[in-house]
Amino acid sequence: MLALYGLLVIVTLIAQATGMMTQLGMGYLLSSRDEHRTVKGISGRLDRALNNSITAMVLFAPAVLILTVMQATSNQTLLAAQAFLIARVIYLPAYAFRITGLRSLAWMVGIAATALLYFNALV
Template sequence: MTTELTVLALAGLLQACQFALFAIRANLELGPAVTMGPRDKPVQLSKMTGRLQRAMANHFEGLALFTIAVVVVTLADESSWLTASCAWIYLIARVLYVPAYAFGWTPWRSVIWVVGFAATMLMILAALF
């Protein structure tokens, strides 16, 4: 398995951890009657739980682009030290993004996001050129 695919698998596990972290907090905060219900009305989350939910949603978006980058690199057989390094940078940025978002690290949350996004785009560009 290439480094890029390994990092993609780890990013999937990170996404599962983010989901669990958010879900546990939401269940403790709101109770199972709300979280297992239809939630026809918007629920009010605490600041921290809301941030964890938004960080999780943001990673779903970033993970889609990162998956594209890994698929392009892998299928084009363009794996290199650059694409492997970018993959690790993406994962490290995404790990750091969780506490950055949860604790409101301004402007570092945005800086960390840009680093992960840039690493993803550089992977795609490396495969194309």
């Protein structure tokens, strides 16, 4: 699940970078970016979704690794990890295409699944 989520974040990064290149140009992307520029529309939403995805990974990865090291994985932890991944797969296009209610629901499912993983690591 962790590897699949890593690949999802990479796909998001590629989509975000492609949008930035279209709006800001390759010259700006190759520069030191001392001058801050923002992207708009779907590219801007993908940029924010990427940042959120990285934050989600920072929370998800330790939980998965802790459970693995403790050899405390179970059907419940697998289901929680799967719920997290499915929620994040839904979250990204929901954010990119402004499906606000679905985006918020997917975020909540993902964070709840992550919390469940930590709870299982403590029990």
